[in-house]
Amino acid sequence: MLNEMLEFVTTQQKLLFDRAHPLRLESGAALGHVTVSYETYGELNADGTNVILICHALTANAHASGYNSEEDKTPGWWDGLIGSGKAFDTDDYFVVCPNILGSCYGTTGPTSINPTTGQPYRLSFPAITVRDIVTVQKRLLDELGVNRLATVCGSSLGGMQALEWGIMFPDFCETTIPISTAARQPSWCLALNSAARTAIKNDPEWREGNYLAQPAKGLALARMIGMISYRSPEEFEQRFGQQKVDPSGNVFVVDNVFQVESYLQYQGQKLVTRFDANTYLCLTHAMDSHDISRGRGSVKKALGSIRARALCVGISSDVRYPVAHQTRLAQDIPNGEYIEVSSIHGHDAFLIEFDQLNSIIANFLRKDNS
């Protein structure tokens, strides 16, 4: 029933940088060929100002809303928020979701062919930062005829982009909506990412990045480690507790695994079928280098330079980017406000709590129009 209401949408691609006009990265390196994969929903107005930019998190892609083909009616990852009558209302706005630089869903990244060698970049793909991701997004918007953003919104790594947008292009953004994120990558998140990368690199199939088939066990374990912090202890307790997969079986038999183990293993295996291991390394490094104060004096100074009205959204049970990070952002952004989503689902609540998010975001954007 829900799927019947989905809009058909084609994922598009654009070549944004080439050898003559390479992308200059924050590190100083250059990328001579950058293609971006993206989707758009709604219509751009005449002066190019009714635009919402959606920034995705670590393993997502450009497919944020609708469905891509008659065969695959999988709704986009933020279909609950994007569409007619929803928070990101396609009746009024032109919504753009690009796959980020360094990803493996059609935008240039470690799986792309290096035009100089004719081989995939793999580990030779240069280190990128959140600022590089935003630079590429800005070029895409320029090409699409966008003159101003009504808002830019994302959670987690997406929220890091929303912050950088406000700092790098202060006059381009009317508002920004960073969700469950931080001014700089917290050391504890860095530790979790580090363990996840070690899981991938420990897999002999990884072969220093030159794998033929995916290092499946390592990538699955990386995802398991991630999932533990994407959800909350309270949710695990409610959903799984200490239940065994076979509750009537012998509880002392180790092979009768716990439901939570089985859940994590399933999540791990699912990621292996849809995400690339070197890309996981590349994008977690981009997250770990996230620091809005780099070259800008201090976090306070960087946040103080944001002119956009900002809605900083926290999730009550987020252990990865706790609400304290969000309230601090709201305090230090001149026109910032904080609002909390009450949820048991932890960091991942941004993919689940659509009722609350729709109401919070729609209300915030209405204020902007009034």
Next chain:
Amino acid sequence: MLNEMLEFVTTQQKLLFDRAHPLRLESGAALGHVTVSYETYGELNADGTNVILICHALTANAHASGYNSEEDKTPGWWDGLIGSGKAFDTDDYFVVCPNILGSCYGTTGPTSINPTTGQPYRLSFPAITVRDIVTVQKRLLDELGVNRLATVCGSSLGGMQALEWGIMFPDFCETTIPISTAARQPSWCLALNSAARTAIKNDPEWREGNYLAQPAKGLALARMIGMISYRSPEEFEQRFGQQKVDPSGNVFVVDNVFQVESYLQYQGQKLVTRFDANTYLCLTHAMDSHDISRGRGSVKKALGSIRARALCVGISSDVRYPVAHQTRLAQDIPNGEYIEVSSIHGHDAFLIEFDQLNSIIANFLRKDNS
């Protein structure tokens, strides 16, 4: 200077169960030969009642206080609390610390020789539970002439034992001091242990438990995953932040690792030199099966059966066994009280905050004597 004050102590061993009198495990299986390694500090009184039992956590051993040899003056893991004039005062008490069943420090476990086959048990070591660990400890105390415990104390897996002691032998314990633990293994901790076990099993050197050399990469990663939850996000932020190992080097170079990554890798490698991988699997399974309500109706009922006065100690920044678990224990134990250690060090604070713990525990035990 501190080492000069250490007392010399010999780790001893006792054969407690043999083929004629095997250990009957909670699962129904039998172990025909069980040796326990233990240390004692102080003197047992004539009626065998001035006894303190120390229960260690996952990777510790019987060496809780003093030093073992002139060559190795490493102080025991709880030397800060055990000794003359300390909380566990050896001037008054006879303190016993046994290496737990299933461990690899002299007590029978997966590295021990199965007398039936002449080969190490490895994965064929039967599944054990916290109750089995306590059963073996009780037998040791019987052999030592102990008639009553003044207190039983432990943190984490050690705290699980302290709880089970209060339930299994209600008239044997004057008091119990469970620290940073839970009535049943929380699902989130189970998830972390599950990821750690997967790290070991993913290592091709593991060979289904039949390794010649340790599965070093897997065991080190298991420890990394553990360490992330043994310490607190606040501590990581203060100690490491986003600092690189070479702060003056290029921050964009991935090989210039973060200090927190280097710290976790070091901790991982350190465990590999002193702990066995199959033992890690065995003892985390024992933790994961911990549930004081099993066969006893409910958690409330089990806690309600404790007759010992109980001091339930929480650590303010513990993410693994948060203080809410400890306050609930104190509420449901008839003679239970709760006290909190204020610390940034997370779950591991029980190995660090000796000033607070000495004062809290000494005060509690004094009340008992008055």
